[in-house]
Amino acid sequence: MGGRQAVPDPGARGTKGTHRVSYSREQWVETADSLLTAAWRYASPDQAFLDLPGRPSRSGVRSDGLEGYARTFLAAAFRTAHGDDPHNWLERYAAGLAAGTKGEWPEIFDVGQPMVESASVALGLRLTKPWLWDKLPESVQDRTEAWLRGALRHVPAANNWYFFPYTVASFLEAAGRGDDETRQAKRRAMELLHGWYRGDGWYSDGDGRAFDHYNGWALHLYPALDAFLDGKPITTHLKEHLESFHLLFGADGAPVYFGRSLTYRFAAASAIALGAVTGETPLSPGHSRHLIGTTLKYFLDRGALTDGVLSLGWHGPHEASLQPYSGPASPYWASKAFVCLLAGPDHPLWTAQEERQDENRTLALPGPGLLIQRHNGVTRLHNHGSDHVRPFEGEHATEDDPLYSRFAYSTTSGPTSKHNVPDNHISLVIRGDRSVRRRIHPLGARDNWAASWHRPVFDAHQPMVPGLRIESVTAVWDDQELRIHRVIGAPPGTRAELTGWATDLPSPLVGVRGWTGADRRTAPQGTAFTGTASVPTLTADIEGTVTLVAVAVLNGTVADEDWEARTAEILRLTLDGDG
Structure with missing residues (x-):
């Protein structure tokens, strides 16, 4: 199709204050399936790697292929978290897991990219546990645990990376494999997070004063989602964060362009979706749906996909939007926006009337x-x-x-x-x-x-x-x-x-x-x-x-x-x- 890929049309129906309705839940599901279908064209024969097209990262092609597997798995996990898997996505990821943990995947090491990807693998396994993990042979489960524990035994970067071993530990505990090592990983991450809090719902990404979209798609998302899945109170100031963060989107759905890793694109909406799913939000369900839907549509309408695959860039390919660690599969952290699918079809996020709020406003933080x-x-x-x-x-x-x-x-x-x-x-x-x-x-x-x-x-x-x-x-x-x-x-x-x-x-x-x-x-x-x-x-x-x-x-x-x-x-x- 000459670069741009067709995406589901959110329709031309309107509600008061808007000319169209943002994506329905069914259209979010269709978008996830479309992204996964395109990405899986680049799977290795053993399904352990998705070697997507684009410039390689500094971590090497094996790490890039693992990244392709892990980050698309996150989208598949949110899409199938209610047990609905008509395309047998989980069967493919189970096969890739079995092959990757036989020594195909690079080992996790200090401040290395495989540690980042371990979190997506672990969260994907946790969300799909009844349909994937519980059906694996014990030998594959043991190999997977051994690989994941590398994240607990090596040093993360001194920032949001501490929530990668945190997420691995959370999955191992949910799978009945927790111990002192997993408890220490979670305790350490939360201690650091509390020290990074600067007020108004905002955390610095590590010591110092680095504020950016990592607040929403990492520092709030991992611990808040873990608490929600465990049925525990959320303690990350998520609701307070959304009081200001929801203003950082234009009426057309564009997030404010600031901070690093902007090739993750509509992942910027993941905190909005998480707030709606967990109830920790000052926004109405209709307003939340409008925000996440217009953000997804903003990028899909502006060339984010090249032959169905998310490119390295902002609208289309854009070198200056990238960091040295960006690889071909890096944009698939956008998968975090599909956390909205944890809200089932009858959730108010999908059933309430859409609300578009474009009032002029100034807010000091x-x-x-x-x-x-x-x-x-x-x-x-x-x-x-x-x-x-x-x-x-x-x-x-x-x-x-x-x-x-x-x-x-x-x-x-x-x-x-x-x-x-x-x-x-x-x-x-x-x-x-x-x-x-x-x-x-x-x-x-x-x-x-x-x-x-x-x-x-x-x-x-x-x-x-x-x-x-x-x-x-x-x-x-x-x-x-x-x-x-x-x-x-x-x-x-x-x-x-x-x-x-x-x-x-x-x-x-x-x-x-x-x-x-x-x-x-x-x-x-x-x-x-x-x-x-x-x-x-x-x-x-x-x-x-x-x-x-x-x-x-x-x-x-x-x-x-x-x-x-x-x-x-x-x-x-x-x-x-x-x-």
Whole structure:
């Protein structure tokens, strides 16, 4: 079909406030079957590997093939978790399990990709236990346990990875094979999770301040789903998380493009679905169904499938959306969205009237240091707290990460690549070296504003300037953004540069105070949303302490307002006051 694959049409029927009904449960099932059918064309003869097309990861082809097996198994498990398996998916995965555990699969080792995949294998086995695990010969069960226990005996990465051995341990306990080792794995993960909590329902992905979609598709999903399957209370602040997280989707279903591993695409909706399944949600069932359905449709309508297979990218293939660990099967963590199928056909998630809520709203999150701005169906996320800098990396690391370092992200634009002009960024240029924003220190968030400070970091040729720092505030009204930056301690010869939104649509950046030059710069590698992007840029020569103010708009025009007066008011409330 020339690249794009036909997907179930959610229909043209409508409810109040929308022109169509998002996917029914039957259509979610059909989508899962379609994805699995396409992926299984690439199965190895013994069915232990699914060697999907695409660039290999740094882990090697055997690990990539295991990833194909494990992540598609997760989709099959959610699809068959009620015992409905007309395509005999579980028979295939049982055969692959028997072959893989005979030594075909790579062993689990410290901070290795097989540890990641062990969690999907274990969760798949737990969800399908009566129909797959319980029917396996004891020898295969023993081999499977031996392979899985490698996750309990090796070191995970110091972040959400601790929930991979946690999930393995949960399955072994559900299968009657728990012991001190499994209990310790679960206890350790939960102890770490509690230490990573930063408030407002948000966890950092490990020590430090890394906030991204891993909150929903990992840090909440694994322990909350485990508690739900065990019939125990959920203790991960999932309901509180969804109070803000549900706003991070556009009216068209697009998630906010921020953080790593975005090739997982509609996995971003898994936390919404999990909340509906478990009841730990502030959202109505009809609103939850609308959100997960429009997110699935958003990607399927925009070329996420190439010949039926999820490609490495965002809409279609997109190299800049990938991480070094991304392999051909990596996108199939999108399978987590099918957690919605744990809700049976009579569940309110599928029977309640669909609700579309597109109200304009601003929400400040002081815990993670984020400010959400939703206007006319587009969500912007203003970042004054998430930096993905590990404590041991120190203040002076010079590597810029566009997925965490920018001041703003949205549901209609992505950051430019690190090799292009940075969007939504303030930099200082001293003797030809341009600074980056690394460690972010939150100063507060309340009502319609958020604030932070950072030390400008230069490359190895330009040492840190003692006392140099930038204090920043973003305040929003309707679709307008007031961006205030106070530069402290700039040496003579410093040039300041501020950039706005990287998009192919009109998105002005207008100087209010301090800026003396304005132009537009091209980002030839574009973003995940457009092939090339034009980035508005303001410049000024500065020295000492100076306050620079601008107004930015995404896909609109700057309102004719007294921005100087607004600047004075927001400074009084934040940097000059009790913020």
